[in-house]
Amino acid sequence: MITTSPPLREVRALPWGTLGLLTLAVLSYPFFALGLASLGAAWSTPEYSHGPLIPLISLYLFARELHHAPLTLEARPQRWQGVAVIAVALALSVFGSRAQIADLVTYALIVWMMGAVLLSMGWQAGKRHWKPVLHLIFMLPLPQILYWKLTIALQLVSSELGVMLVRAADIPVHLSGNVIDLGVYKLQVADACSGLRYLFPILSFSYLFGILYRGPFWHKAVLFVMAAPLTVLLNSLRIGMVAILVDAYGIEQAEGFLHVFEGWVIFGAAIAILSLTAIGLQRLVAEPKPLSEALDLDYRRFAPEARRLRNLAPSRDLGLAVVITGVALALWSGLPQMTTLPPERAPLSSFPTQIDGWQGTPRPLEPATEQVLAASDYLNAVYADPAQDAPVNLFVAWYADQSQGDGIHSPEVCLPVGGWEVSAFRPHRIVLPHRAPFEVNRAIITKGLNRQLVYYWFDGRGRAMTSDWRAKLSVIVDGITRGRTDGALVRYVTPIRRDEEVRAADRRLTRFIGQSLPRLSASIPD
Secondary structure, rough: OOOOOOOOOOOOOOOHHHHHHHHHHHHHHHHHHHHHHHHHHOOOOHHHHOOOOHHHHHHHHHHHHHOOOOOOOOOOOOOOHHHHHHHHHHHHHHHEEEEOOOOHHHHHHHHHHHHHHHHHHHHHHHHHHHHHHHHHHHOOOOHHHHHHHHHHHHHHHHHHHHHHHHOOOOOOOEEOOOEEOOOEEEEEEHHHHHHHHHHHHHHHHHHHHHHOOOOOOOHHHHHHHOOHHHHHHHHHHHHHHHHHHHHOOHHHHHHHHHHHHHHHHHHHHHHHHHHHHHHHHHOOOOOOOHHHHOOOOOOOHHHOOOOOOOHHOOOOHHHHHHHHHHHHHHHHHHHHOOOOOOOOHHHHHHHHEEEEEEEEEEEOHHHHHHHHHHHEEEEEEEEEOOOOOOOOOEEEEEOOOOOOOOOOOHHHHHHHHHHOOEEEEEEEEEEEEEEEOOEEEEEEEEEEEEEEEEOOOOOOOOOOEHHHHHHHHHHHHHHHOOOOOOOEEEEEEEEEOOOOOOOHHHHHHHHHHHHHHHOOOOOOOO
């Protein structure tokens, strides 16, 4: 009798390559924890609420590009470039974490993602997938210094263009900074109306549009570049229409559902215009295609492409990346924890109101202004001296920690919002007794017939700086070397009377600075 044995069950080997990549991701997580927490906080705000969609779109782009990739990689692909990129990303994340600068950590995360792609696929195949990785930039919040500069600039441009529309409707209107005065009603173009909450998702959509578009490169460039001006123009149209409706039907037209609805209409209109632009560009080529064919929207075979991850082959370079990350994590965990606690200081509320004949009157800021300022402590007081021709306003904003997004807003970008125009701006050297000479920013600002002289500087832990960029860089350096990220903005303002020479106002400010600055050292520690 002939007997047959039951067929042996096929035994699959463990996917060591995939497990190695997952191990690498788990070991890398602590390096990027600060950045991921920052992303979660940013995505909860209206400006970056589109953020969670960006990784999904990037994943779609990546899977789409895999359709055109060979099923098997070259025999011995070069992967050391991926190890090098991952090492750079870890170093950048350690630097950002030690300085408590979350923006650096989030950008390092994107560098790490590119390194992981190169490590998994090899240099020749992986370098072709930079587009989905670069798309991840649109999920990141802007650094605060860029955010405020861009917000103020967009506010002013949107206000100007919106008022042009109102005047075209033959409605009397006056614009002062970002305040639209309709006579009975006044509308303030707030941060939320700057257009940033539309700009980022529309830029992301334009980038996606450019990747999927089948056509010459200059067509793709046009579709991407037009996103920013298109957003500003449509947002200006929105502001102008709100002002026209407010003038006709009342202030409630600027609030509630209509305000939000108009925002969605603007976003949809931008997408429609980009689509129409793509159709128009197709008519310029020899063989035009309909939009459905001009866009490569192939969504098939996603599941088979995802299963290719299980076939990721283990390699010595992958093992080296895991070892490097593990050793770096062990060394980093053993470092002493950095603290960013500022030294003891006197609150600014204790700053004297009587200074050598000057009598000060504190003037609290409006709650909305306080919220935007986001200072840990501040002083706003007007000092008058009967022997002087004009008063002096002293404003100090002190921040205990500037590493988590909170920080100083430069008057250079904030003053125009109130309707003031900067007619002169330059560095100015101040010489005081019992102190080394230092430079400040000197500006003459005008509003109508009113003129004011402004001195301001950034006090960064004992250093007076005129550049907001240098002040931000010093926060990073001092966060690592000194464990301190506190700092302050110091600003002195005095009116320039119509019959007064500017040099007299300069002398008045210099004299008061010499009398008051020594007393500020108790509240702004070196």
